[in-house]
Amino acid sequence: ETGVTQSPTHLIKTRGQQVTLRCSSQSGHNTVSWYQQALGQGPQFIFQYYREEENGRGNFPPRFSGLQFPNYSSELNVNALELDDSALYLCASSPREGTGARGYTFGSGTRLTVV
Amino acid sequence: LAKTTQPISMDSYEGQEVNITCSHNNIATNDYITWYQQFPSQGPRFIIQGYKTKVTNEVASLFIPADRKSSTLSLPRVSLSDTAVYYCLVGDGYTPLVFGKGTRLSVIA
Numbered sequence: 051e052t053g054v055t056q057s058p059t060h061l062i063k064t065r066g067q068q069v070t071l072r073c074s075s076q077s078g079h080n081t082v083s084w085y086q087q088a089l090g091q092g093p094q095f096i097f098q099y100y101r102e103e104e105n106g107r108g109n110f111p112p113r114f115s116g117l118q119f120p121n122y123s124s125e126l127n128v129n130a131l132e133l134d135d136s137a138l139y140l141c142a143s144s145p146r147e148g149t150g151a152r153g154y155t156f157g158s159g160t161r162l163t164v165v
Numbered sequence: 166l167a168k169t170t171q172p173i174s175m176d177s178y179e180g181q182e183v184n185i186t187c188s189h190n191n192i193a194t195n196d197y198i199t200w201y202q203q204f205p206s207q208g209p210r211f212i213i214q215g216y217k218t219k220v221t222n223e224v225a226s227l228f229i230p231a232d233r234k235s236s237t238l239s240l241p242r243v244s245l246s247d248t249a250v251y252y253c254l255v256g257d258g259y260t261p262l263v264f265g266k267g268t269r270l271s272v273i274a
Contacts, residue, residue, distance in 0.1 A: 054208070083261055092252060092264035093209070106261050140208050142262075150197025150216075150258045156208025 052077050056141050056157035063131050063164050071126040071162070075143030076155045081105070082124040084116060085140040087159070093140055099124055100146060128162075136164045169253045174269040183240045185268050187253030190234050195257040198229060198236045203250045203267070212251075213238070240270075248272045 055074040063069050075082050081100045085093035095108035099118035113129040122143070128135060138159040145153045170188040177183045189198065197216050201209035213220055215227040215236070226239040240247060250267040 085264075092250075092266045093262075095261045095263065098261050108261070138206065142208070144258070146259065148195065148258050150214050151199035151201075151254050151256050151262055152197070152211055152214040153258060154209075154211070154262060156210070158207050161206065 054157035060161045068129045071160045073124045073141030075122045079143035081144045081146040083142045084126045087138040131164045171268045176271045185238045189255045196255045199254045201252045243272045
């Protein structure tokens, strides 16, 4: 089975620009979640998509938005980038079964640097 | 969402057994307890999951007391490659995962 693939792996953007990060979910998984991980911190939940609808959101402003496509892949868009948006962005797919967190598969992340 | 508390860091020598305890006082009936491992610049990787009592797999054991308000991850005979951050999470698989800061394990030769 294929894992979760994220692109690009690294990205440098200027403050005020917009960025789109992409994620291909693992085969058989219908839910995608996005996380932001600052250096030395645990991953912070941004939002989750299920059946192409946002299905939960963390404490992030509206300039963080997303999409899920019919094939369950997903995009994370961030507008008006700020220096504090510099982080590792992680995507996780899961099968949406009530069997705990064991079904989550994480990608290797996109390292975003805002200068 | 149930929150977890675990030590910020631990040190161990190679070959020793390491036990990391996690507190989750507000765990819900439908919640499982799951541990993930994360290496620098990589996504978290599943280690082990349990609901109650003891679970063992090829890499770790998970001990859960009857009240389920805590759990202990046990790593037998650690090696340098076990140096990583370990996260304890509780959830039912439907609600989003809530990560704490994790436990940074350093294995020393």
